[in-house]
Amino acid sequence: MQENAPDPQLYDYHPYNARPKITWPEGKTCAVWVAPNLEYYEIDPPIHPKRNPWPHPAPSVVGYSHRDHSNRVSHWRMAEVMSKHGFPGSVSLSVALCQHHPEVVQDGVDRGWEFFSHGIYNTRYSYDMTEAQERAIIEDSIATVQAATGQRIRGWLAPALTHTPRTLDLLAEYGFDYTCDLYHDDQVQDVKVAKNGLASIPYSLEVNDHYGFFVYNMSGREYADTLVRQYERLAKEGEKSGTVMCIPLHAYLIGQPHRIGPFEEALEHIAKDGRAWIARAGDIVDAWRAQQ
Template sequence: MREGEADPGLYDFRPYRDRTPIRWPDGKSIAVWVSPNLEYYEIDPPANPHRKSWTKPHPDVVGYAHRDYANRVGHWRMAEVMSKHGFPGSVSLSVALCQHIPEIVADANARGWEFFSHGIYNTRYSYGMDEAQERAIIEDSIRTVREATGQTIRGWLAPALTHTPRTLDLIAEYGLTYTCDLYHDDQPGPVHVKSGKLISMPYSLEVNDHYGFFIYNMSPRDYADALIRQYDRLAAEGETSGTVMCIPLHAYLIGQPHRIGAFEEVLRHIAADGRAWITRSGDIADHFLANGYDSAAADAARFAENGR
């Protein structure tokens, strides 16, 4: 390795084709979880010197109102389709939503959805935070979600995907068991932290509806086709060793009237296929911690001993 290019050591290298197989419950080859991002965006948030919240000068009424469509309309349309086809949500939650629009959180909780933290607001970033500030966000997330839903969060997706070098160590210290912030694998794996056990939960930018519609300029039909192709390939590979497919969603995008029909076809396809363990992220984490974590750690040690 070249000088100045040190590996940060977040996780070990384990070749995809040389791992102890993962086995999901009931012989399923793929664990599928849907992650609705239930978010709250401030119309005129405090400025962060490292990143602007909106591309336009504040207040960005258009950006704010477009995203608020999720909480007024899109969530309900998306949630009803998910429930119809038997897909629980694993919610990436802007925790402030518990106070701003508690009806959304109550509806998701009544559907049996799981909650994990996506920070307080999606317009406030971790860049530049000191340790006390970051601890306050984690503690606020745990307390607020517990008070609103009775659930204790077990997972983390950093607000607007922003981090500090201490983020992973801190969430593990507070007892969280998985992070969605590492996009490096199609299976769970151990993450190196100072205390506790933390695993990486496969989350996707490639089939995230934000990337599909904003970055790749996909039509609803193209996006649905990409999800089906993602599922079919991972389900086939999972026959050898269980894989994970995450479908990250934003209701202001997928909940639009002209998109929801194509997305419903995806859910129908996966539900009818028979190879999927349709579940929640916390259930995947629990199963892997109990049945796959030690084997994954042993694989890493074996590969390191044999040399790269």
Template sequence: MIEGAADPGLYDFAPYRARPKITWPGGKTVAVWVAPNLEYYEIDPPNHPQRKAWARPHPDVVGYAHRDHSNRVSHWRMAEVMSKHGFPGSVSLSVALCQHHPEVVADANARGWEFFSHGIYNTRYAYAMDETQERAIIEDSIRTVRDATGQTIRGWLAPALTHTPRTLDLIAEYGLDYTCDLYHDDQAQPVKVGKGSLVSIPYSLEVNDHYGFFIYNMSPREYADTLIRQFERLAAEGEQSGTVMCIPLHAYLIGQPHRIGPFEEALRHIAADGRAWIARAGDIVDAWKGQQP
């Protein structure tokens, strides 16, 4: 036998067609949730020894200003289209946005959107953090979002998808009950943690607009068609056991004038289909938990 790295033991293996059946409200076959990343990027962040915050030397005016389009213009364009078609957001929030642009956070809150933490800044990475530093970020996230919105965060998406070996254990210890940091399944699944309990809700890299436009070089119509094909397949498979589809968004990408039209067509298709339970992340986690032994 060839020895390899140890299994990290984050979750048990569960074959797709050998699980207890999941059902969604109203007989829907796929739970669809939209995850707008409302973020703040520093123009001149502190250097990190393991990763550069910007591809260009910083201060990176171009990178900063491109992303700042989210908070000045494209959040509003994206949010209005979502609201028009009945899609609430579950916000992956750089919590520093509560101080930098509270108007954006207030708009999302007024729309009934849910908030979970995406760290403080998306230009600060968890690599090499000690436990005290990581606890401080979690505590800051809980306190800042509660003060700004009245909500107590339940979920976590690590800043810039960066982690330490203790991240999942710590967020569960602080009472958060879902993580978006595992991309291993199309259904909610339990995660093994030291204290408390934690659920992995399906997030997505494959239909994330960042991957669509920056990695896969899709056109706006190709991306919209990808969302529809993702939905159609998951809705069909969900007839056997309810599936989950996440649509992760960045307003400075999807909210550009030339992209928003095809995206709206995809939302219209999903909303009109009849098989989608359009929900927030916490609603999906609660429905899943209610069906566990």
């Protein structure tokens, strides 16, 4: 990006109504990927001068234990529902989870899920990192996930969505294929980086379960209905040029007992519709890249 410029120069303007046609395998119109955030939040992290992770001095009991619900209860509930309807996960991973709760990571491996990095912990923010520190978290991520899953990570969702002006260039330099941090489009797009290439795959804040439940205050059923509406529209528009729908999740939110039932109905709807290419993030980026 262009540091300190009003336009950070992340990408070129491409009007939605005048693009080359993207096609997905078997004539599907919308590539659907599910992105469970498998996270670890530290109970007593060092406090970053620009952001305090917790509303109370440590231990912030509700904040910490709410997220811990993922790793004791709701991960498996969410993962079972996904597997049942044929949705693999593309995991946004706090890579330290490989050390803290390897059982959760292994469950994703056993289900054939893809892993990308969401930083070391979701309580360590990248703002103001030196280049050496930022390289360290990237190299740590690559090595940690490789050791735990056998996968070389290809993607990045910044820890707690915190960046530096050099993050995207570094990701491209280390051979990453995609970033999930840009929300400017419903199709895969090229990102401008110093060298190599980098794609932006649509992740989504708008249909992220966190936004659904804590920004828009939806009930479980309202959120499920939102997913269906989002899908229906993107599947229709994808006839013209293939679209992408991401369903970003946090097990401690979607896996609560009052939400998981309606969510399963939404997944079932999408799986049975016939127009969805249910895929992993890397597969979608590869299919798009092959058409450039």
